[in-house]
Each structure stands twice: as C-alpha cells, then as structure tokens.
Amino acid sequence: MALIPHAPRGYTGGDPGLLSSGGAMVKHAPSPARRAAAPPTKRLSVTRPIDANAYTSAEALYRDQWNWDKVVKGTCNQADCIAACTLNLFVKDGIVWREEQNAIYEASGDHLPDFNPRGCQKGMIYSDLMYDATRIKYPMRRVGERGSGKWERISWDEALTTIADKVLDVSTTTGPASIVYDMGTTNIDFGPGSPAQFRLTSLIGTTSLDEWASVGDLPMGAIQTWGLFNTDGTSDDYCNSDYIMIWLGNPAYTRIPDIHFMLESRYKGGQVVMIAPDYNPTTMHADLWVNLRVATDAAFGLGVAKVIIDEKLYKANYVKEQTDLPLLVREDNARFLRQSDITEGGNDGIFYFWDTKKKAIVEAPGSYGSATASIALDGISPSLEGKYTVKLADGSGVAVRPLWERLQEHLQDYTLEKVQKITGVHPDVVTKVARDYAKAKAASIFASWGACKHYHMDLFQRTMILLSALAGHTGKQGGGLRIGAWWNMPLNYDKNQLALLGQAPAPDQRPKVRDVEKIMKQMSKGMSMSMPTMAYLYAHDEGYRKVVNNMKFHDPALPQPVEAYAKEAFDKGWMPTGPKPRMMLYTSMNPLRRWPAPHIIREGFWESLEMIAVWEFRMSSSVMQSDIVLPAAGWHEKAGIKFCQSLVPYICVGEAAVDPLYESHSEFDIMAMLAAKIQQRALEREEGTYVDAQGQVHDPKKFYDDWSLNGEFGEGDDTKALDVSISMSQPLQGVSWKEISEKGAVRVKNPGSYGPITAICSDMEEGDALAPLKWFVEKKEPWPTLTGRQQFYLDHPWYIDAGEGLPTHKENPNGGGDYPIEVTGGHTRHSIHAIFRSNKTMLNLQRGEPVLYMSQRDALARDIHDHDLVYVHNDVGGFKVHAKPTPALQPGQAVIYHAWEPYQFANWSSNQTTVAGAFKPLHMLGGYGHLDFRPIHGQPSHTPRAQKVEIEKVVGNGVSGDGR
Secondary structure, three states: OOOOOOOOOOOOOOOOOEEEEOOEEEEOOOOHHHHOOOOOOOOOHHHOOOOHHHOOOHHHHHHHHOOOOEEEEEOOOOOOOOOOOOEEEEEEOOEEEEEEEOOOOOOOOOOOOOOOOOOOOOHHHHHHHOOOOOEOOOOEEEOOOOOOOOEEEOOHHHHHHHHHHHHHHHHOOOOHHHEEEEOOOOOOOOOOHHHHHHHHHHHHOOEEEEOOOOOOOOOHHHHHHHOOOOOOOOHHHHHHOOEEEEEOOOHHHHOOOOHHHHHHHHHHOOEEEEEOOOOOOOHHHOOEEEOOOOOOHHHHHHHHHHHHHHOOOOOHHHHHHHEOOOOEEEOOOOOEOEHHHHOOOOOOOOEEEEEOOOOEEEEOOOOOOOOOOOOOOOOOOEOOOOOEEEEOOOOOEEEEEEHHHHHHHHHHHHOHHHHHHHHOOOHHHHHHHHHHHHHOOOEEEEOOOHHHHOOOHHHHHHHHHHHHHHOOOOOOOOOEEEOOOEOOOOOOOOHHHHHHHOOOOOHHHOOOHHHHHHHHHHHHHHOOOEEEHHHHHHHHOHHHHHHHHOHHHOOOOOOOOHHHHHHHHHHOOOOOOOOOOOEEEEEOOOHHHHOOOHHHHHHHHHHHOOEEEEEEOEOOOOHHHOOEEEEEOOHHHOOEEOOOEOOOOEEEEEOOOOOOOOOOEOHHHHHHHHHHHHHHHHHHHOOOOEEOOOOOEEOHHHHHHHHOOOOOOOOOOHHHHHHHHHHOOOOOOOOOHHHHHHHOEEEOOOOOOOOOOOOOOOOOOOOOOOOOOHHHHOOOOOOOOOOOOEOOOOOOHHHHHOOOOOOOOOOOOOOOOOOOEEEOOEOOOOOOOOOOOOOHHHHOOOOOOOEEEEEHHHHHHOOOOOOOEEEEEOOOOEEEEEEEEEOOOOOOEEEOEOOOOHHHOHHHOOHHHHOOOOOOHHHHOOOEOOEOOOOOOOOOOOOOOOEEEEEEEEEOOEEOOOOO
C-alpha cells in the first residue's frame, strides 16, 4: 500500500478512528460533548481505486499528495520554548499531516526588520510526534513495581474515581497540603488548560511546587540587584543595539526565530561579541570571541568594570541616580548607614547620601522604607568619594564612605594581569571589550537562562548588571541585560476577577512596581501554598539532603555548613516546606528527567508517595514511574494560547485541528471531569469540609460547582473560557477568540501591568521596538529593592561573611567531587526539553542516541575516539554514553546537551545522575527587603552546569579494565 504521511502507528488504510495498540484495535473515544458534533469519518485518498490512466507523470503522483481538506491556525501551545509562532496546520482525512509557518508579522517600525518567518524544526514536525509510538492512548493503572512497565488499561471513570478518592482520603486526614501538585514549566499554556488546573488545585488546597528554580532558570543575580524575576523586551530591539554581548548563551540553538535580529544589527554597524568557553554554533557568527575558562565569567566582567572606572568611561550621573553606589556604608560593620542607626526608632529601610552641596547626610529618596515614590535626586548631589563622620543615635560617631569607594578598592583584585591568570583572556581583549562596550550608544547583553544554571550564577549576573549600569545602558532603547519576560496575559477566565484587575491603567495611575512586589510577598505568606522546590526536596528527601549537605560540593568560603543556613531559613519561615507529602499530581512535565540526582530522589521522595497521578500526551521517564496515567490531548487537538513571551509582540494561539486522539482529553476537560468526580464522591461518601494549612475552609461537595463558576463552564467549554481571558486581557484589550483564532496571532497593544512574571517595566512606543526597564530610568520609579536602586551591595551578614557583599569572582566548587572535567551542557537544538528527545525524525538529525562532546586533548589522553562508549562518573553517580571528541571545547570541558530521557541510557542512569544539586545555601535568605520568597522569586536553584566528573573509556564489559 502507498505510504501515508505521518500515519498513526498500526494504521493500515481503514477507518482512522481505529488504531493498533498492543495488538488490539482501539477506537478513538470522543467526549460526550464532542460526539454529537463529530463529522463523519473520512477515508484517506490512498484507499480509493487508483486509475493508472489518470496519471501521466511522476509529478502528477506527487501533486496528488499535496492537497488537503482544511487549513487550521495552530501553534505549539504547551511548550515553553521561549518563543511564540503561529502555524498553518494542513489537515487531510482527519489527520494533521503538515505544518507551515504563518508569516503574518509586521515590523515594529520602518527602521526595523519584521518577525518573519517564525517557527523551528520541532514545531514543523509535531504532526509526526502526535502520532508516534510514545503517545499515551487511554487511562492506565500500574500493576507492577513502579518503573516495571506493567500496566492495565482502565476506564476514565475508574481512573478519575481512584484519583478522587485518594484526594479526599488525604485532604480529610493529614490535609490537602500533603498533596503535591507540580505543573513544571514545559506544560504551561496561557489558557485554558493551565488556568483550569490552577483553579482546581487551589480549590483542593494542594501544595504547588514552584518549579522555575528547579528547572535552573531563576536569575538570582537579577533578583538580588533589581528585585525583578526577569526582564526583557521584544527581540527586534537588538537592531537598536550597536554592541551585543551574547554571554553564557547559544541563541542559534535556543532562539531560532529571534537570533536574526542580533545578526541583522550588523547591517547598521553593530558588533556581536560572544563570551563563552566553547566554540558553539552561535560563536561562529560573532565578530569577537572571548574564549574564557569555564565559570570565570564574573572575573572577566569585573576586569572590564575596572577598565571602565579607571579610564573614567562610566556615566557618573546615571550611577548616582540609578544605583546604590553613592550610598554611605559604615566603616565599623560594613553595613549601609540606616535611619535606625542615627535616630531612635528609625526605619531600617531608609539610607543616606553625602550631599556635596549641603556637606551633610541626606536621605536617599525612593528606598524601601521611604514614602517617596521616586528616585529623582531633585537637587541632591551625592558624593561618590570621601570619608565622613556621622553621629549615631547613642551619641557616638562612626566613619562612613560611599559604596563607590569600596567598589574601587574591591576591583584592585581584578587587574588585567590577574584577570588573565583567572580567565585566560588576554589583557588587550579585556580592554577592547571595556572600551567598546562603554562607548557604544546602546549595548545589550543576551544572557538568558544559561547563566542561571551555575552555582555562582548570581555573581555572574550581578557583574553583568554592574557593567550595564556603569555604562548607562540599562533602561534605554537597545540596551541592558536581557533574560526573558512575558506579556501580562491572565491565567484566569473568571469574569468577576478579571473585571477587578481591569485594563492596564494610565501611566500616572499605575501602581509602583515596588508596591506590587510588597503585596505579592505578603499574599505569598498568608495565602499561597507554593513551595520552593529545591528547599522542599531538601526537607522531604533524606538521601538528597545528605548530598546537599556534603560541604565538599560547596563554596569553601562558606563560614557555616548548609544545615545551619537551612535551619535558620526553615525556623524563620523564609523557606516554606509544608507537611510530609503523600500524593502527587503532575502534568506534562518530567521531574525524574531533570531534577538533580534523580536516582536518589526516585528511591526517596518519589518512592515514599502513596499515589502518583499524571495527565500527559506522551510516555516520559517520569510517567513510566507513576501509578495512574491519564491521556491528555496533543497540541493540535485542542485550543490554546502559546507561552506569551515578550520577544515577539504578538499573542499566538492555536485551534483544535482534529479531535483529541484515542481516548485523550484536553487538560481543561480533564479538570472538569476530575472536579465533577471529586464532588460526586464527596457527596456519596458524605464528606464534610476540611481546613488547609492557611486556615481556609474547603468543601469538596461543591468543587465542581465552584470550578465551573456555578455551571458557566464545563467539559467542552475551552474556547468559551479562552474568549473571556483574551477579550478581558490587558495586552489584547477586547479582541475576541474568534478574531484571533482565525488569524493565528494578534499584535499586542499594551504590555500590561507589572506582575509575577511580567517584568518588562516599560510602555510600548508606536513605531519602535519595546525596550525594558524604562519606568525606572525615564520615569524615576524606585526599583523594587531594599535601597530602591540597582543594588550591588548585599549587606546582610550571610553575604558579607561569605565574601559576596559586592559582586566577586569565586572558583567553581567541586560539584560532584574533585574531578578534572567540568560538564557544562546547554539546551538542545533538537527538542523542547524532553518532548522531542525520542522522536525518530529529530533523532535522525543527530546520532540517534545520547552523545557527549569532549576536548580532543582530553580524549587523546584517555584513548577515546569518535563514538567510543565512555563511563562518566563522580561521587554522586555515573552514566554510559557515546563520546565525540571535538576541537570546539577547551581541555577540561565536556558538553552533553540537555533533556535526554533516562530510558535512553543503560539502566536508566542518565547524565543527571552526576548532578549533585548542591544549591547555593545563601539563596535561602529571607526577610531582607526584596530578598524574600514568593512564587517565582528568591529561592535556591537547581544548578547542573559545570559539575566535576571523570570520563573513562569502556573496554569490553567494563571500564578501562576495572570491571565497572
């Protein structure tokens, strides 16, 4: 028979509603709401009698394949690839058989390129993935040991009843906080699936794991310095830069639809500088490659800062207004001078300048404790130098100096010669970068989330932001550090709640960012059940806790053990951890693939759970280790809003091109069914109310009524919910679901108010790209930090005692043990996290299995050749993988791109088994102004990069003859 493009596994040309599964023919089972409206099943054209005389050439046969029944607007609506692309989906005989880019994007201004085309090779083959062998087809229950692969098929009713009964059992005994909900980041859509899940888990009262840090994407350096989770603008703003530093990133892999803006900046004379230890696929496009040693980024940056200051290339007025560098610091205790120091009962959040006009101390406007909502100096002339004596509240005097002087002294450790010794970068290169960067009209730094995955990533980012502040690039068109941000689309479809939020207010009525942050932190302490994942795993997994407590994996300069930091953080409530978990619900994410030391956590935390239930469209390593599996609809089988990243000034959406395959349902419908089942079982069991850890009362007999907003929404009402959230959103302001779904994307009208992940902090300007952080620089709004400024000095005892009050260089600790090779890695080009990692089409573009790249010199010393099997190991674990020696890596560096599934390795021992996950304990700090936990904010992170390992060649059945 003729080949059918992307035909489902087992399809033989009959009814496409019948597919082979384990030898049985399984009928697609639409929901009752879909069944009546489902169109008659069509047969594929290849089953028709073929009239040989109708075809006169091979071209005619080829052309017959290129016809379709309809074209639907689609997108990768549940993938956090940090992009958004609208697609044309071609549907033939009920099968999605092709995707193409939907090129509808217009340029932001006449001087800027447009955004076309948008779409990568993953998005172009989802129609292959949705029909491949990894697809979950129907509800299943584990009948053997976890991970044994022994399952039985069950009905939806049985699966939902099992989950509902366990939810009620746990909630009414040990409390709903003993149920852990994990949404990850991979599965996030902006409607309607994720909002539906948040609504139900909130009604239950579950603990929710805050996974941004556990993915390794939390930019603690930005949080420490700016008080902001992330920030970015639109990617076309790179064309307003005349100097772009790509620092700890590889956008040729990770920003496929957006990197062209960086490269096109050179048409107008821009420079692209790559700062990376490896000659990666982006490096080859750079004008200058700064080839520094692994994890010495802070030393290089501080060397650049010293040149900028020594040669007086810094913007003094910017530094005085926008940073904490003019603030006075006490000589006796190395802390900022505070109002509480000089006035009895004074405020700890008010700080001081030395005013050269008044020749006296004056309050710095706009600080955390200041009533002034502006950092405008208004005639104040802060001194950057000098030593002064200030009278304290007890009548004694204390010497104070501006922080600027301390910074200059600190930078004496970063002379050109010392920087070269640390980083390997020649002094002439450091000097050239410093001069070019400082003299640029607008210079930007692309650092994104690669920088977030190192143990000392906060020191890297604090240094990058310092450079940007010294040169005055932060907060202007084409300038500043770029990490990531989102349009303020509501993860909600409750009309009443959205009406309270309203449309984006006028600039003069907009609440200040620092005030919004204070409110969010207060609400987090009193209302949220969100938990910092790394601290949560540390608290509830003894085996993992032992790994993290091993001080040989940490910074040797820490003055106290990890246990001491953790005890203080837990005792003071800085890091909430909740009660012992008993049940886990998760969706479309893969914790046993990406959590650190998964072989340890699997045997501890994971195995201790009484039930693990998941809804997912594909069989991942984590699903294989779960108990109840619900089949979720694929991306092209449901309506949704794509991850609303600010890089593209459009909201992209997708319609359901085909009905959900097999017995799958959309997440929205799954939540509707689960809410109804919990309510039904609560009524049948005559359950009463229960109280959660925050003291809130929950009534499971009303869960479906409350989830559905008293019947307004139910199964099959996903587009109805989307119409509410889109039409009432701030970025789209009145656009209907019908309008946007027909186009595939609509241009953003307004970034929206500041929110948990919406750290754009600028207004859109007609005719130009969007650049972030202008509210602080142009409108003089206080930064949401303790000092109200870009804060480069952390004067808390934890940081001072560890030698990190100011940004500094520290050697990468021995994560995993004292071994000679550092495994860095990066985001793969061939998958979005693990979603496409086992897809045959993508594997055919690679080696078809996991591969580790290593320096040719290291390989030669170990007699390792191309595709040899090697054993990579340290004190935490080990894995076997094929090696590829390459000249692109320095000696002492190896790379394995992320997201390989554990089941793709021998004995399920993946590259994550060598990742200690020994997070930086200083990040558990709370109660210090802006450094206080809230969801997606200050907390310890998963830092898998630059783990120390040894690599040995596998000989026969062992390793170098030792029999391992």
